[in-house]
Amino acid sequence: MIDVVDENGVVIDTMSREETEDLNHLIQNVIVFIFSPKGEVWIQKRPMHKKHFPGLWDVSACGAVASGEKPEAAAMRETLEEMGLKPKLTYVESFLNEFPGHDNKTFRRLSHLFIGVSDETPKENDEVDEFKRVPYQELDEEIKSHPDQYIPSFLVELEKVIPAYEKGNA
Numbered sequence: 001m002i003d004v005v006d007e008n009g010v011v012i013d014t015m016s017r018e019e020t021e022d023l024n025h026l027i028q029n030v031i032v033f034i035f036s037p038k039g040e041v042w043i044q045k046r047p048m049h050k051k052h053f054p055g056l057w058d059v060s061a062c063g064a065v066a067s068g069e070k071p072e073a074a075a076m077r078e079t080l081e082e083m084g085l086k087p088k089l090t091y092v093e094s095f096l097n098e099f100p101g102h103d104n105k106t107f108r109r110l111s112h113l114f115i116g117v118s119d120e121t122p123k124e125n126d127e128v129d130e131f132k133r134v135p136y137q138e139l140d141e142e143i144k145s146h147p148d149q150y151i152p153s154f155l156v157e158l159e160k161v162i163p164a165y166e167k168g169n170a
Contacts, residue, residue, distance in 0.1 A: 001067040007096055009110055012068045021051075028065040029097075029109045030075040033089060033161045035117045035126070040133035041158075042122055044082065046151070047129045052101065053151045055129075059158075060122075062079050071112035082130070084123035087116035092164040099153035113157065115164050136162060 004013040004025040013025075020027050020066035034042045041060065043161045048054045063078040065071055075089050134142065136158075143155045 003065050006108065006112055009094070019065060024101075024105055024107045026110060028071065028074075029062060030065060030071055030078055030112050030114060031059050031157050032061040032075050032079050032089065032114045032116065033158075033165075034079070034083065034085065034122075035115070035119060035136065035165060036133055037119050037166075039108075039136055040047065041136045042083070042131055042133055043139070044122070044128040045130040045132075049053070052107075057150045057154070059151075059154065065112070068075040072114075074168045075112065075114040082122075082125070082127045084125065085118055085120050087118040087120075088149055089116045090164075091113040093162055095160065096155055097156070098103070099151075099156070101152075112159070113160055115161055136165065 001014050002017050002020045003011045004020060005028055009028065012080065030069055036042070042059050044056050044060065046053055046056055061078045061082040063074065063087065072091065079085055079087065079089065092115050094112045094115040095109060097109045099107055101107040124131060139158060143150045143158065144157040
């Protein structure tokens with residue numbers, strides 16, 4: 001079950017994930033960027049069986065916040081599920097994330113952004129087809145050069161997390 005929220009994060013309803021997607025409600029999600037100690041960002045390739053953006057490159061880990069779950073707990077859960085890692089995560093910010101979706105819909109999420117550093121290598125699983133590390137200074141240009149290979153919200157999310165990383169907030 002997923003909480004439907006308003007733009008301030010106030011819960012206004014609770015329903016299944018499928019219902020929230022069918023009705024295109026505003027829900028909360030977490031976005032996690034994991035950096036290597038050398039300043040590389042781990043990114044993941046979404047499997048072809050995913051409903052949204054199959055086969056595209058995505059952030060290190062992400063997913064919906066379950067009903068009643070705190071964003072911090074969701075960020076840890078998603079990082080463990082998708083990467084097999086338990087790094088220390090630091091909250092960066094929350095923001096209204098709007099990006100193009102399927103069927104000419106605009107997806108809207110109240111996104112909670114987290115950052116972490118780990119020297120471990122993520123483990124591929126049924127949630128992820130592939131991981132790779134990219135120097136964060138090069139990732140911005142790579143996304144701009146090949147936007148069709150990345151989820152539509154990636155660049156906005158990356159541009160929000162880089163200042164936190166550079167300030168040593170990871």
